[in-house]
Amino acid sequence: MESCKTEKANSIVDQPCGLYVHIPFCDSKCGYCDFYSVALKDRETKPLVEAVVEELKQRTASLEYNISTVFVGGGTPTTLPSDELRLVLEAISKSVGQVELDEFTVEANPATVEYEKAQLLKQCGVSRVSMGAQSFFPEELATLERLHTPDDIAPSVATLRRAGISQINLDLIFGIPGQTIETWTQSLQRAIDLSPNHIACYGLTYEPNTRLTAMRAASRITPCDEGLEADMFLLTIDILCAAGYDQYETSNFARPGCASQHNLIYWRNQPYIGIGPSAAGCVDNRRYKNVSDVNGYVKLMQQQHHAEVEVETLRREALMLESVLMQLRLIEGISIDAFLRRFNIDPREQFATVLPHLVTLGKIAVTDAYILLTPQGRLVADAVIRELAYACGPMNTSLNVLEN
Numbered sequence: 537m538e539s540c541k542t543e544k545a546n547s548i549v550d551q552p553c554g555l556y557v558h559i560p561f562c563d564s565k566c567g568y569c570d571f572y573s574v575a576l577k578d579r580e581t582k583p584l585v586e587a588v589v590e591e592l593k594q595r596t597a598s599l600e601y602n603i604s605t606v607f608v609g610g611g612t613p614t615t616l617p618s619d620e621l622r623l624v625l626e627a628i629s630k631s632v633g634q635v636e637l638d639e640f641t642v643e644a645n646p647a648t649v650e651y652e653k654a655q656l657l658k659q660c661g662v663s664r665v666s667m668g669a670q671s672f673f674p675e676e677l678a679t680l681e682r683l684h685t686p687d688d689i690a691p692s693v694a695t696l697r698r699a700g701i702s703q704i705n706l707d708l709i710f711g712i713p714g715q716t717i718e719t720w721t722q723s724l725q726r727a728i729d730l731s732p733n734h735i736a737c738y739g740l741t742y743e744p745n746t747r748l749t750a751m752r753a754a755s756r757i758t759p760c761d762e763g764l765e766a767d768m769f770l771l772t773i774d775i776l777c778a779a780g781y782d783q784y785e786t787s788n789f790a791r792p793g794c795a796s797q798h799n800l801i802y803w804r805n806q807p808y809i810g811i812g813p814s815a816a817g818c819v820d821n822r823r824y825k826n827v828s829d830v831n832g833y834v835k836l837m838q839q840q841h842h843a844e845v846e847v848e849t850l851r852r853e854a855l856m857l858e859s860v861l862m863q864l865r866l867i868e869g870i871s872i873d874a875f876l877r878r879f880n881i882d883p884r885e886q887f888a889t890v891l892p893h894l895v896t897l898g899k900i901a902v903t904d905a906y907i908l909l910t911p912q913g914r915l916v917a918d919a920v921i922r923e924l925a926y927a928c929g930p931m932n933t934s935l936n937v938l939e940n
């Protein structure tokens with residue numbers, strides 16, 4: 537057995553790899569949510585759990601990378617009964633092996649954080665919990681159709697800490713209909729008062745086929761004014777940075793040393809595998825997506841031992857564009873060294889036709905190690921990225937939609 541381990545260790549590619557596990561159940565469906573998740577009701581969850589455990593085994597058995605971060609999301613993974621949640625978390629630990637993880641995150645809902653489940657997370661090696669606080673105002677939470685109330689948030693944070701989980705992220709949303717600069721400022725302040733080591737702030741988006749979008753179409757809600765939303769975003773940066781959080785990505789703020797290692801894998805275009813219905817993965821330029829349906833997923837896993845319904849082989853130009861898109865979201869920007877190692881060309885050379893112009897306009901800065909958006913460039917990020925995209929070359933990918 538020892539020699540097998542040594543052989544595998546020698547062949548493992550020395551770079552971080554993320555593992556995402558999607559548990560698609562929530563106690564109720566929020567009106568703005570377009571993640572693949574279904575209301576739990578009286579649904580039986582065990583078949584899904586068994587299929588997830590099976591996929592975990594299969595995908596990690598031949599993986600040529602060491603998994604360094606885990607994120608169990610959804611959905612609300614903690615809606616699973618304790619024995620099934622344990623099954624999933626133990627299967628993850630087994631798949632990861634003896635390697636010490638940089639980060640092991642599970643998502644939770646402030647309405648349903650119980651001490652016993654928090655203890656279970658801790659026992660199973662979870663180091664970080666991410667909670668959707670979203671707002672500290674009942675009427676704003678009601679607009680989002682969230683299950684929790686503002687009064688649930690602080691006790692949930694306290695419960696997690698009592699169980700020994702000290703790394704906590706709170707998600708907040710700005711641009712909610714009816715939200716004002718004053719209520720947003722207070723939500724930010726109340727989040728800071730709880731002292732999480734990570735805060736993520738996203739502008740509300742109206743995704744197709746959500747109840748919130750239907751309400752807007754029926755004029756039952758009035759969207760936040762765009763200028764007001766931009767002011768909220770700029771205020772967010774001021775308030776969180778003054779409170780000791782570094783903005784390391786457009787929407788993400790962390791105490792020094794507490795940036796999300798798992799999300800950094802996505803933004804730095806490093807390999808990740810996805811497990812569960814609707815989950816996606818990308819390893820060695822091969823990107824796949826699983827079917828977005830609980831029953832369909834279970835059936836495919838039972839019949840075919842995989843649940844992929846889309847597979848795409850990314851060509852060099854598409855990978856380059858993705859690197860630009862993702863890495864410019866990071867405040868650090870595009871790593872010149874990592875780009876050079878991956879594409880065998882210096883990005884300053886690759887983007888030579890557009891870079892000097894963008895630098896002269898003050899949209900892009902180039903340092904010895906990084907190409908990054910300036911604060912001015914961040915305000916027109918889409919236009920800057922479009923310019924850089926042209927310099928990546930033609931965007932052909934081979935997309936293969938698998939037949940079930």
Ligand code: SF4
Pocket residue numbers: 561562564565566569570571573610611612645668
């Ligand atoms: S709790 Fe999260 S995943 Fe579940 S419906 Fe609400 S936003 Fe979506």
